[in-house]
Amino acid sequence: MMPPLDFTTLPLPAIHFGDGRFSMLAELARSFGKSVLLVTGGHTLQNSGRLSALEDALGERGVKVFHQVAEGEPSPELVDLAVSRWKGEGISSVVAAGGGSAIDAGKAISAMMPQSLPAERFIEGRPGFLPHDGRKLPFIAVPTTSGTGSEVTNNAVISRVGPEGFKRSLRHPSFVPDIAVIDPELMITASRELTASSGMDACTQLIEALTSPLATPYTDAVAKSGLERFSRSFIAVCSGRGDESALRGDIAYGALMSGIALSNAGLGIVHGFASSVGGLFDIPHGVLCATLLLEATRENINCLQHLDPKHPMLDRYAIAGRILSGSAESDIADGCSRLLETLEEWQELLGFPRLRKFGIVPEDFERIAALTRSKTNAVDLDHNSMQRILSSRW
Ligand SMILES: [Fe+2]
Numbered sequence: 001m002m003p004p005l006d007f008t009t010l011p012l013p014a015i016h017f018g019d020g021r022f023s024m025l026a027e028l029a030r031s032f033g034k035s036v037l038l039v040t041g042g043h044t045l046q047n048s049g050r051l052s053a054l055e056d057a058l059g060e061r062g063v064k065v066f067h068q069v070a071e072g073e074p075s076p077e078l079v080d081l082a083v084s085r086w087k088g089e090g091i092s093s094v095v096a097a098g099g100g101s102a103i104d105a106g107k108a109i110s111a112m113m114p115q116s117l118p119a120e121r122f123i124e125g126r127p128g129f130l131p132h133d134g135r136k137l138p139f140i141a142v143p144t145t146s147g148t149g150s151e152v153t154n155n156a157v158i159s160r161v162g163p164e165g166f167k168r169s170l171r172h173p174s175f176v177p178d179i180a181v182i183d184p185e186l187m188i189t190a191s192r193e194l195t196a197s198s199g200m201d202a203c204t205q206l207i208e209a210l211t212s213p214l215a216t217p218y219t220d221a222v223a224k225s226g227l228e229r230f231s232r233s234f235i236a237v238c239s240g241r242g243d244e245s246a247l248r249g250d251i252a253y254g255a256l257m258s259g260i261a262l263s264n265a266g267l268g269i270v271h272g273f274a275s276s277v278g279g280l281f282d283i284p285h286g287v288l289c290a291t292l293l294l295e296a297t298r299e300n301i302n303c304l305q306h307l308d309p310k311h312p313m314l315d316r317y318a319i320a321g322r323i324l325s326g327s328a329e330s331d332i333a334d335g336c337s338r339l340l341e342t343l344e345e346w347q348e349l350l351g352f353p354r355l356r357k358f359g360i361v362p363e364d365f366e367r368i369a370a371l372t373r374s375k376t377n378a379v380d381l382d383h384n385s386m387q388r389i390l391s392s393r394w
Pocket of ligand 1: 147148201202205271285289
């Protein structure tokens with residue numbers, strides 16, 4: 001008998017996915033009004049000529065364009081500076097085109113433009129936190145990497161990195177972008193390293209959503225669909241083999257599904273570390289996910305097996321293992337082993353850097369464990385488990 005189900009889902013943007021969809025952007029932005037703030041990351045779009053093509057297309061439609069560059073993961077200061085710079089310009093919508101950081105910067109700027117207080121007041125867990133009222137400018141997200149799934153999520157990750165640093169979210173259901181334009185052709189110029197680390201972020205999000213205690217049949221279907229497309233193309237795209245456009249499409253789809261799944265099911269211990277380690281040390285989010293996923297998965301599976309060799313969560317890890325390894329016939333124990341073997345192969349092949357490379361020392365582990373929270377991890381991990389994960393990747 002089907003068990004009873006009670007769950008809600010977050011809204012989704014209007015999604016335009018596929019090669020060439022970037023050409024729809026000017027018309028979509030014009031539908032919100034005649035003055036657009038473009039937020040971009042580094043120079044990828046500029047160098048490819050796409051930025052000037054977009055500006056021309058907007059100009060032809062009588063749309064005034066303002067441009068904010070947001071390099072690196074956004075800080076509250078960057079968001080406040082952009083808001084004060086552009087507030088008087090009558091901006092009708094914000095379009096962010098870039099990696100996850102640029103999209104989060106644009107999302108935060110669109111959320112803060114109608115507000116009068118600084119961004120930090122609305123960041124979860126910060127002193128004097130105030131719930132955001134949800135008013136924002138219309139926002140269009142255009143990812144140029146496949147990883148965070150920020151094009152469909154309700155939060156923008158904001159950080160100030162350092163000994164007293166933090167990496168936390170500005171969040172409201174209304175922050176889900178109004179439109180997501182996902183064009184795999186934009187991702188072709190991403191380097192092998194960036195493709196690998198951002199792809200591992202998406203993979204981590206898919207596995208963590210699948211093994212979350214808050215998973216539902218909806219998030220399961222989304223996460224499995226994402227893992228299937230992701231796993232068939234990930235190594236090929238990182239190795240530069242095969243039809244680049246089709247492979248990039250699979251990875252972009254996996255990242256998109258990971259965003260939908262995580263919004264509704266939450267994430268596990270790797271993303272708990274992303275918040276604690278990410279606030280203290282300057283380490284890109286995708287790289288941290290890439291380097292921790294194997295050992296975090298091993299620790300989760302070991303703890304579950306210790307609790308109960310027939311724990312239902314082990315079946316979920318086995319499902320991920322069957323999809324990633326392509327071995328449909330394995331039982332639960334085999335499936336879990338296949339998952340670890342596949343992640344180990346990827347780690348060796350792609351050479352994810354160790355934690356020591358980012359200035360982390362073993363004396364930091366206790367403090368990191370004390371700061372790390374993950375209510376939606378597959379199993380409740382104690383500080384010893386957390387420190388084992390960190391030390392095995394040091
Ligand atoms: Fe992530």
